Amino acid sequence: xxxxxxSPRYKIIEKRxxxxxxxxxISGHATLYWYQQILGQGPKLLIQFQNNxxxxxxxxxxxxxxxxxxxxxxxxxKIQPAKLEDSAVYLCASSLGPSSGAxxxxxxxxxxxxxx
Amino acid sequence: xxxxxxxxxxxxxxEGNPLTVKCTYSVSGNPYLxxxxxxxxxxxxxxxxxxxxxxxVKGSYGFEAEFNxxxxxxxxxxxxxxxxxxxxxFCAVRPGGYNKLIFGxxxxxxxxx
Numbered sequence: 001x002x003x004x005x006x007s008p009r010y011k012i013i014e015k016r017x018x019x020x021x022x023x024x025x026i027s028g029h030a031t032l033y034w035y036q037q038i039l040g041q042g043p044k045l046l047i048q049f050q051n052n053x054x055x056x057x058x059x060x061x062x063x064x065x066x067x068x069x070x071x072x073x074x075x076x077x078k079i080q081p082a083k084l085e086d087s088a089v090y091l092c093a094s095s096l097g098p099s100s101g102a103x104x105x106x107x108x109x110x111x112x113x114x115x116x
Numbered sequence: 117x118x119x120x121x122x123x124x125x126x127x128x129x130x131e132g133n134p135l136t137v138k139c140t141y142s143v144s145g146n147p148y149l150x151x152x153x154x155x156x157x158x159x160x161x162x163x164x165x166x167x168x169x170x171x172x173v174k175g176s177y178g179f180e181a182e183f184n185x186x187x188x189x190x191x192x193x194x195x196x197x198x199x200x201x202x203x204x205x206f207c208a209v210r211p212g213g214y215n216k217l218i219f220g221x222x223x224x225x226x227x228x229x
Contacts, residue, residue: 004159033217040221040222041221041222042120042206042219042220042221042222043160043206043219044219045216045217048215048216055215056215056216091159091160093159093160102148102165102167102210104150104162104165105160105162105217106162107152107159107160107161108159109157109158109159110158110159112157
């Protein structure tokens with residue numbers, strides 16, 4: 001079974017530039033999550049989707065971050081304009097059942113962003 | 117506020133010795149509890165979870181964890197550590213009836229030959 005796919009693995013940009021990350025979850029997984037992991041910290045949830053609807057985006061900096069999950073499958077996370085503090089690994093995860101259930105999350109390998 | 121604490125930034129253990137990585141939580145309701153492991157430049161991998169029932173749960177790679185409701189803890193254990201167990205370990209909690217998974221800050225496990 002194919003895992004969660006993310007791209008690009010690495011991205012270096014200058015501040016005020018824009019960047020987009022792509023995620024393809026495990027086939028059939030209804031719930032998709034984007035986490036931000038800053039060096040030395042645990043993952044912080046940015047946004048989660050149930051099919052193509054947003055369940056929680058309370059910690060998404062909406063002035064610069066946006067995400068969509070068209071057709072309830074792939075998802076894109078965009079940052080525009082980027083700030084230095086956005087340097088982090090962006091992890092995509094998916095789970096089979098609802099986000100309130102007991103199912104574990106399956107993570108992609110992450111996209112490491114460096115903002116100069 | 118809902119929170120998860122991993123009180124040790126790093127745990128050092130000799131190969132062959134037992135290991136414990138600690139996790140305590142403060143959440144509402146009956147939580148679901150998880151452990152994940154992260155190897156360098158990789159995503160998080162699921163190790164084990166506690167939903168209900170037996171307080172001792174077994175997971176991947178010989179790891180197990182003990183749920184203690186009175187102490188609100190979910191410590192990760194392994195009877196005999198391997199050098200290959202060296203990685204970053206995250207405890208995560210989903211409070212009862214809540215759709216957000218909350219992660220601890222992580223504990224780096226270093227197993228020395």
